[in-house]
Amino acid sequence: MMENVSILLVEDDPITTFLTKKVIIACKAGTELVCKANGQEALDYIAGQNTGALLLPDIILLDLNMPVLDGWGFLDTFKKNVNIYGKNIALYICTSSTAPHDIMKAREYHFVKDFISKPLNTQKFLDLLKSL
Amino acid sequence: MKNRMSNKILYALYGALAGLFFPIVATVLHARLHQTPLSLHTVIQQQKTEDLFWIIDMAPFVLGILAAYIGRNRDFYENVLNSIPSDIAVFDKNHRYLFVNPSAIKDPVHRRKIIGLDDFEYCAYRNRDAKFAEERRNRFLAAKSSEGGLKWEETIRDADGVPVTHLRRYYPVRDSNGHMMIMIGYALDISDRKLLEEKQEVLIKQLQKTNRQLNDFSNIIAHNLRGPLGNITSIVELIEDLDDVAQQKELISYLKPCTESVSAIFNQLVDSLHVMHDVDIEFRNNDLDNCLKLVISSLDLEIKQSQAKILIDISLAREIYGPEKYVVSMLHNLISNALKYRSPDRLPVITVRTMNEGEEVIVSVTDNGLGIDLHKHGDNLFKIGKVFHSHPDSKGFGLFMTKTQVESIGGKIWIDSAVGKGTTFFIMLKKGK
Numbered sequence: 308m309m310e311n312v313s314i315l316l317v318e319d320d321p322i323t324t325f326l327t328k329k330v331i332i333a334c335k336a337g338t339e340l341v342c343k344a345n346g347q348e349a350l351d352y353i354a355g356q357n358t359g360a361l362l363l364p365d366i367i368l369l370d371l372n373m374p375v376l377d378g379w380g381f382l383d384t385f386k387k388n389v390n391i392y393g394k395n396i397a398l399y400i401c402t403s404s405t406a407p408h409d410i411m412k413a414r415e416y417h418f419v420k421d422f423i424s425k426p427l428n429t430q431k432f433l434d435l436l437k438s439l
Numbered sequence: 440m441k442n443r444m445s446n447k448i449l450y451a452l453y454g455a456l457a458g459l460f461f462p463i464v465a466t467v468l469h470a471r472l473h474q475t476p477l478s479l480h481t482v483i484q485q486q487k488t489e490d491l492f493w494i495i496d497m498a499p500f501v502l503g504i505l506a507a508y509i510g511r512n513r514d515f516y517e518n519v520l521n522s523i524p525s526d527i528a529v530f531d532k533n534h535r536y537l538f539v540n541p542s543a544i545k546d547p548v549h550r551r552k553i554i555g556l557d558d559f560e561y562c563a564y565r566n567r568d569a570k571f572a573e574e575r576r577n578r579f580l581a582a583k584s585s586e587g588g589l590k591w592e593e594t595i596r597d598a599d600g601v602p603v604t605h606l607r608r609y610y611p612v613r614d615s616n617g618h619m620m621i622m623i624g625y626a627l628d629i630s631d632r633k634l635l636e637e638k639q640e641v642l643i644k645q646l647q648k649t650n651r652q653l654n655d656f657s658n659i660i661a662h663n664l665r666g667p668l669g670n671i672t673s674i675v676e677l678i679e680d681l682d683d684v685a686q687q688k689e690l691i692s693y694l695k696p697c698t699e700s701v702s703a704i705f706n707q708l709v710d711s712l713h714v715m716h717d718v719d720i721e722f723r724n725n726d727l728d729n730c731l732k733l734v735i736s737s738l739d740l741e742i743k744q745s746q747a748k749i750l751i752d753i754s755l756a757r758e759i760y761g762p763e764k765y766v767v768s769m770l771h772n773l774i775s776n777a778l779k780y781r782s783p784d785r786l787p788v789i790t791v792r793t794m795n796e797g798e799e800v801i802v803s804v805t806d807n808g809l810g811i812d813l814h815k816h817g818d819n820l821f822k823i824g825k826v827f828h829s830h831p832d833s834k835g836f837g838l839f840m841t842k843t844q845v846e847s848i849g850g851k852i853w854i855d856s857a858v859g860k861g862t863t864f865f866i867m868l869k870k871g872k
Contacts (some may be wrong), residue, residue, distance in 0.1 A: 320666065320670075322670050322674075322693050322697060323666070323670060326670060326673045326674065326677075326693075329677060330673075372662075372824070372825065374826040374827055374828055375828060377815075377816075379815070380815055403661075403662060403663075403665040404661075404662050405662075405665075406658065406661070424665075425665070426669040426670055426673040428673065428676075
């Protein structure tokens, strides 16, 4: 299992953010967590970190339904830049949506590793780390 | 049976007479063709010399049998055509009537009169609008130039004003060279079927609407309640795993916003259900001026705080027909949104206008605010819980409820927007009565 991974959580709901933090801490995987409240903040953060592969996150947990720039908007911009990041970032969509058309749409982005239904719990998170 | 027998005898007699008169007719024809008077005897003699004597000898019998045969068949086919409960007409190549059955024209006088006439002449005879004849002529010409004829549905009102629908067809009959010899026109009364189809269409639309509502509901439950309910479950699990009371208390404090969120979504759903099925709600003429005064006064604080300018131009239509509370609620939601999503770069200007669209009124609310990217968010705009800009009071209920209200009273709502420039919402509702 990969250790000392850095995670970028893109989530607008503060309670979900709080709970995800709790789950990640409980797993004691030595992970580093950064939280951003919408797609635009996350893109700005990635652009700021893109001075070296080491500064970029290993995992992105992305919500879909967010104000300002939603998950789909984030994915569209991320797709354009994915080749210049110089790092294989594992992107997981973490959403309460289970709509088949959302899952189908997510599959169109080759860098999306999986579709995780909320809430994230320790089991789901450990499985995620194992699959890296 | 007796009739049929007497008809046969009659036709045989006609035939015999025709046979007897054949030599006389031949004499006259010969005289006209050769410009020489001939006696009947000469004609007979000449024909005999031309080995045609047997025709003259046999003519009375042959023609008698032929006439009987043709007469019997003609009777048979006319009986069949006259007994068919469909309108049947046969036209010559110039669109003149050769035959019309009683189903097409009941009155025998009119039925006899129409033979040899075209629709223009018949319309003039019956004092009918020539437009009808023109339309039929166009269809006739279209059928004439087509391969398989022409089929169309036609609804007219009968003498009692009841709509009657016919399925009509013009079918050209052609000779071996492809030239049209006659045109057969027939029509079938499909009024009952049409009525049934219309009822089915209404029923299908109602079922589609109900199905869509059910789908929307299951989506709302799946997407919007799953989030906060999942959070509640997670918090409870975490509390159970903790021994530290202070930490437990902290987690309990997170439960309240979750339950509030579930409660708010649930209440919105109940309200929307109430709106969708409130058949007893009172419809009335609403003075838009009064409704807007009510809305503006309730948003007074937000208007003052944002220094918004509200412009009203409802000179083209001043009244809307619908439930008062919905009309006020719709205007409130749209103006409140315009204030909420104002641009930080300029003072908000909100314009309310009306325009007429037939029996309906379009009310537009235009702002110079943030605008929405319709390409990205167009599909989700009116869905519950969808928020497009960060705002502490944004819950994604307003537009969902406005759309529910508008559609429950047979109206329409749509949007035009440009990011950074502003948004216009349009609502189309019934004009005041």
